[in-house]
Amino acid sequence: xxxxxxxxxxxxxxxxxxxxxxxxxxxxxxxxxxxxxxxxxxxxxxxxxxxxxxxxxxxxxxxxxxxxxxxxxxxxxxxxxxxxxxxxxxxxxxxxxxxxxxxxxxxxxxxxxxxxxxxxxxxxxxxxxxxxxxxxxxxxxxxxxxxxxxxxxxxxxxxxxxxxxxxxxxxxxxxxxxxxxxxxxxxxxxxxxxxxxxxxxxxxxxxxxxxxxxxxxxxxxxxxxxxxxxxxxxxxxxxxxxxxxxxxxxxxxxxxxxxxxxxxxxxxxxxxxxxxxxxxxxxxxxxxxxxxxxxxxxxxxxxxxxxxxxxxxxxxxxxxxxxxxxxxxxxxxxxxxxxxxxxxxxxxxxxxxxxxxxxxxxxxxxxxxxxxxxxxxxxxxxxxxxxxxxxxxxxxxxxxxxxxxxxxxxxxxxxxxxxxxxxxxxxxxxxxxxxxxxxxxxx
Numbered sequence: 001x002x003x004x005x006x007x008x009x010x011x012x013x014x015x016x017x018x019x020x021x022x023x024x025x026x027x028x029x030x031x032x033x034x035x036x037x038x039x040x041x042x043x044x045x046x047x048x049x050x051x052x053x054x055x056x057x058x059x060x061x062x063x064x065x066x067x068x069x070x071x072x073x074x075x076x077x078x079x080x081x082x083x084x085x086x087x088x089x090x091x092x093x094x095x096x097x098x099x100x101x102x103x104x105x106x107x108x109x110x111x112x113x114x115x116x117x118x119x120x121x122x123x124x125x126x127x128x129x130x131x132x133x134x135x136x137x138x139x140x141x142x143x144x145x146x147x148x149x150x151x152x153x154x155x156x157x158x159x160x161x162x163x164x165x166x167x168x169x170x171x172x173x174x175x176x177x178x179x180x181x182x183x184x185x186x187x188x189x190x191x192x193x194x195x196x197x198x199x200x201x202x203x204x205x206x207x208x209x210x211x212x213x214x215x216x217x218x219x220x221x222x223x224x225x226x227x228x229x230x231x232x233x234x235x236x237x238x239x240x241x242x243x244x245x246x247x248x249x250x251x252x253x254x255x256x257x258x259x260x261x262x263x264x265x266x267x268x269x270x271x272x273x274x275x276x277x278x279x280x281x282x283x284x285x286x287x288x289x290x291x292x293x294x295x296x297x298x299x300x301x302x303x304x305x306x307x308x309x310x311x312x313x314x315x316x317x318x319x320x321x322x323x324x325x326x327x328x329x330x331x332x333x334x335x336x337x338x339x340x341x342x343x344x345x346x347x348x349x350x351x352x353x354x355x356x357x358x359x360x361x362x363x364x365x366x367x368x369x370x371x372x373x374x375x376x377x378x379x380x381x382x383x384x385x386x387x388x389x390x391x392x393x394x395x396x397x398x399x400x401x402x403x404x405x406x407x408x409x410x411x412x413x414x415x416x417x418x419x420x421x422x423x424x425x426x427x428x429x430x431x432x433x434x435x436x437x438x439x440x441x442x443x
Contacts, residue, residue, distance in 0.1 A: 060138040063111045064118035066125065067135050070104035077105035084109055088386060088399045090145050094137070110399070111139045114148040117401055120419060124383065124402035127420075146439030147400055151432060152416075153178040153191025155206040163354030163406070163418075163433050168217040171410040172197040175213055175220075175349075178357070178433045181322040186263050187270065188322065189225035193435045195414040199279050202414070202437055203289060209272050210301045215308040215347050220277040222291065223299025223314070228259070230267025248273050249295060258297030260316035274299035274313045276334055294336035301326040303346025310339050312346045354406055355418065357429040363418055365404050373412030376438075380404040385417055387438055400436050413438050 071077040077093045084091035094106040110121050118134045125132035158180025165176045173196040180188040192211045194203040209223040226244055228236045241252040255271060262270035275291035283289045301314030314326025331339040368381035375390040379397060385405050386397040403419035415438065418431040
């Protein structure tokens, strides 16, 4: 049974409606919360989308889509579909599907296997006065939009959060970090997305103090973050230390010795444990990559030797500050065994500092700009991120999703972007940091 539809007023002209959808900025969007554990997985490309068309009933696949209206006649529905397709939307018509079901011709856009992307688009359209609803659908596999979206951090966004990113030297790999801070700049665990065109992987993880790619961008080091809160108690109960011991595989005694004060205002302890994603190791049967967690304390800051043959694990901060550095490092192998000799300095990561996400800092989603990325051009403006393929006729673009693009990998497959946030929570940030995966394109 198909999801109930929303009727669209027939009075509005189809061309005007398409233009309104094309130019609409997004006032806010809710990003679906995902589990705060590894979502590291292979990201195979999905089939490219053809022009909008009445659906073939054969080879149907389950997807999510955005419904924009319903009509009693096919002519009106097709006219709206064609106008939307001209404006860059992947649009199609769902015909009546039986005497006991809806008799209407329903116009839908953006069929995708990613429910988060669909909800993002639906809210963006609704925020500009265009009734839109996210629905489930069955469509031909060839009509599925290739893009998906990953939220950089599903954890706490703190009082304020800074965005930063780094590209490999060939620009084929991208690491994006959201770094929040609490009151008085106290530390809050970060979230990140690592995406690689060469490796065909996209990794998202919450709850880290730091993250750094190896010099060849084939491994990724992270300092896993753990926090024990006093919650108006004068000490942390032994049971909570025991729970953390089970989570880390370390003894409660070593945890106490390795913990650091993470707040200057209340009783709170932080703990760091180093971990490494080695993408030479195959993912599990579900396509998820799991890190190698080292049996040791440390990792407030992490890095690599310039040759990439040693993991550098940073010691705890001297004070409870989010920007504190590690006073020293120890060089270890991937089993956590110390490497003899002088400890090298961590190799530099080419970070680019991005915008600050803060309730008092407005975000202009209407700013026009472009990013050249191989055979693609990523365009932002009027609240939407769009992609233009070199192989297509001049002026033809496709809507990716709401927001404004910040950086893209070499072929434009992965695009970091800010998207509006509609959480409705007092004092929440006006935007969220995401990474769009546009699928494989022509180099």
